[in-house]
Amino acid sequence: MKIIFAIFLFFTTTFVFSISNDARILNESNQFLSDIFLDIDDSLISEIHECDIEKPKYPGKKPWYRTKRWYNKHHPQKRKPVIYLYGDGVTEIAISFKPKGETTYTYPEYNNGWRVTANAFGNLKEVSTGKNYPYLFWEGIDKNLDFIRGENSIEGFIINTDSSSLFLENILNQIGLNEKEKTDFITFWVPELIKSEFAFVQFLIDEQYNQNISELEIIPKPASEKKVFMLYSPLEKPTSKLKIIPQAFTFFQRHGLIVVEWGGAKIENTNLNF
């Protein structure tokens, strides 16, 4: 009887969350349930949830799950890819990118490409407007974005998010990002990572970035290029059913026209069973 009531309560609360137009994440509703029924078996809650979360179809008039807000929440957002260029300050550089999925935001405005000059410090000047920018920016969404995994294993790291800053400094140093790029990356992503106690993190570098995130076309061709994308999932426990294989990185040498791009995405509805 208690189980049936728990199920009922779960759906009720889920519905309540939906009409308040604010899909709460799984652990919050779990927390809510276990706050009320301290003797509820936790495994039951996660089972109920797993069969429900993929495509919630709630009764009621509002098809809220078709709204932009729901869409954005349930499709991985490629957040803040920023592109830095370091050049001679004179040569015009044409940059265009082909993202998987849709582009939702660019800055400066993207008109079938950006045209800039870049100096050695990374200051960009847009050719058409003469305005200065520290980097080029875009965001997008891609419903197919997910971790790259093997049959029983996955490359990446499980981290305690207390150490996010140190962890990212270490990885980004190995990759060869400079102080500015590193700080921009860390100050953007650590506040997101620390929302859960643990996280699984995987980096898509260079070729993997091209295949899964976005391809860059730059004329003239850069002499050195580095692209880093971080995928992560919040975890409640630092354990995984998959074998975690730590990723290794190679340091990139900077010379000539240099291009660095980084971005990241939270993978919420992953099929991986951590």
Added chain:
Amino acid sequence: MKKLPLFVIGLLAINTSFCESGLDNPSSNYTIVSDLVDKKIKKGTFVIQGEVRMFSSTFPLENCKVGSLQSETFTMTNAEGRFTLLCNSAIDSTFYIYQDGWAEITISDYDFKDRHRITISAYAHQEFNHVKRKPVIYLYSETELTASIKINPMGEFTFTYPLYNAGWNVTVNNSGMLTDTKTQKQYPYLFWEAESSDLFYKTVGNTIPGFIINTDSTIQFLEEKLSLLGLNSTEMTDFITFWGPIIEREDFALIQFFVDEDYNSEIAGLEITPKPDAIRRVYILCSPIKDSMVGMDVVPQTLTGFERKGFTVVEWGGSEIDLTNLKP
């Protein structure tokens, strides 16, 4: 004047009931405005009346329950946030003012006298915390100097970078990079985040100084206002690439800036030695909204520039205030 249709739906409580109230001093949440004998009031009773407002603003809080703990009599506030409650002199002595999602206000320790009319002004505080997002501090100086920076945020730090250890100590020079004097590591800016309750738009009378924008024009709007405020291209790009995507989530947005003094009093105090020759602090409060009405008159906020000279400090940050949760 349009009336404010904002009130917290009961469901909000579920969303926010996990958060602890950040209130320290509940006694400051109401004031007894007047206490007068009223012969029209029957013997054995007294009347409490008044209004409930959001924070220290003039936003009324509608549908708020006002009642007695003893006799369990209660009433609800109307659209103007007003209430009137007839009470029993023999038993009623403690009152509560409550709405889901808002911290309860208790009125006790007051001598409610028979046949008196007591007028109360109450200020409700939200129970959930607002994150003060991404305040970044840029420091510039043509001549090299070592600066010590201390911040006193309202609320608790959630993240700082580099690590804030009772302050930051950095060397500032014309390279555009700051060097942490202890670790010798370089950073383009200093970063902190904090969370606290009770962050809300400032009101002047019954108006909000600020802007309602059609979010198709977010970039032009921000570029215009931020240049007016004196931000340079890097600061502006960092600001726009962070806030642009948030503001553009809905068709319209309500925006208000806390500049300099308002930043100091509402967001965080900033103490820098040596004293900067020029300082500009810009904080954005924004709410993505579905239509261009917020129930109060929004009057364009006056913004002024600043002149960069010598040792210059610029800080920006912001918070999203979720008005969609407040709307019925």
